[in-house]
Amino acid sequence: xxxxxxxxxxxxxxxxxxxxxxxxxxxxxxxxxxxxxxxxxxxxxxxxxxxxxxxxxxxxxxxxxxxxxxxxxxxxxxxxxxxxxxxxxxxxxxxxxxxxxxxxxxxxxxxxxxxxxxxxxxxxxxxxxxxxxxxxxxxxxxxxxxxxxxxxxxxxxxxxxxxxxxxxx
Numbered sequence: 001x002x003x004x005x006x007x008x009x010x011x012x013x014x015x016x017x018x019x020x021x022x023x024x025x026x027x028x029x030x031x032x033x034x035x036x037x038x039x040x041x042x043x044x045x046x047x048x049x050x051x052x053x054x055x056x057x058x059x060x061x062x063x064x065x066x067x068x069x070x071x072x073x074x075x076x077x078x079x080x081x082x083x084x085x086x087x088x089x090x091x092x093x094x095x096x097x098x099x100x101x102x103x104x105x106x107x108x109x110x111x112x113x114x115x116x117x118x119x120x121x122x123x124x125x126x127x128x129x130x131x132x133x134x135x136x137x138x139x140x141x142x143x144x145x146x147x148x149x150x151x152x153x154x155x156x157x158x159x160x161x162x163x164x165x166x167x168x169x
Contacts, residue, residue, distance in 0.1 A: 035149070038079035039142065046072025047134065054130045061130040062115035069107040077103075098152050106144065113137050 046068045053064035077099060084090050091099075114133050123129030 034079065034083055035146070038076045039145065041079075042072040042076030043138065043142075044072075045075050050134050051131055060115065061118040061133060062111045064130070065111040065114040065134065066107055069110065070103075073103050073107070095152065099149075102148050102152065106141070106148070110137055110141050113140075 049068035049071050050064050053059040053067060054061065059067075081091055114130070114137055117136055118124065118130040118133035120129075120133075123132050126132065
């Protein structure tokens with residue numbers, strides 16, 4: 001007599017499951033490392049471009065953050081795409097569209113946030129106030145980018161025997 005393996009129903013994770021890291025098989029360790037390295041270099045590009053735009057070209061914190069964030073996020077996403085293509089899992093057009101849409105909203109919101117923080121009296125009087133504002137918002141930006149990337153990738157990965165992102169029935 002053969003024992004039959006019971007299929008566990010797959011469900012979409014709740015926000016608490018995603019943030020607590022309970023999503024099984026979500027990102028392997030090397031993918032997490034690549035995410036951190038790609039994001040780190042992307043942030044370095046972002047931060048350097050922001051600093052140059054603010055201090056050399058006297059650009060407002062909002063505009064400088066918008067331009068520099070596009071440069072940094074483009075680099076990070078390019079690294080992800082290169083890795084994904086090399087591992088035989090290139091991003092699908094829907095993933096790219098969701099990523100671009102999220103980045104547009106995120107960059108807009110964080111540019112406003114940087115501008116607001118840079119305008120605080122304690123920072124606006126300081127020559128490096130805009131750079132300090134960028135540093136202050138960075139942890140929040142990292143967390144929201146990491147959680148959104150995890151969420152997008154989880155919902156876009158193939159589920160069940162049919163693939164296509166839909167949980168198996």
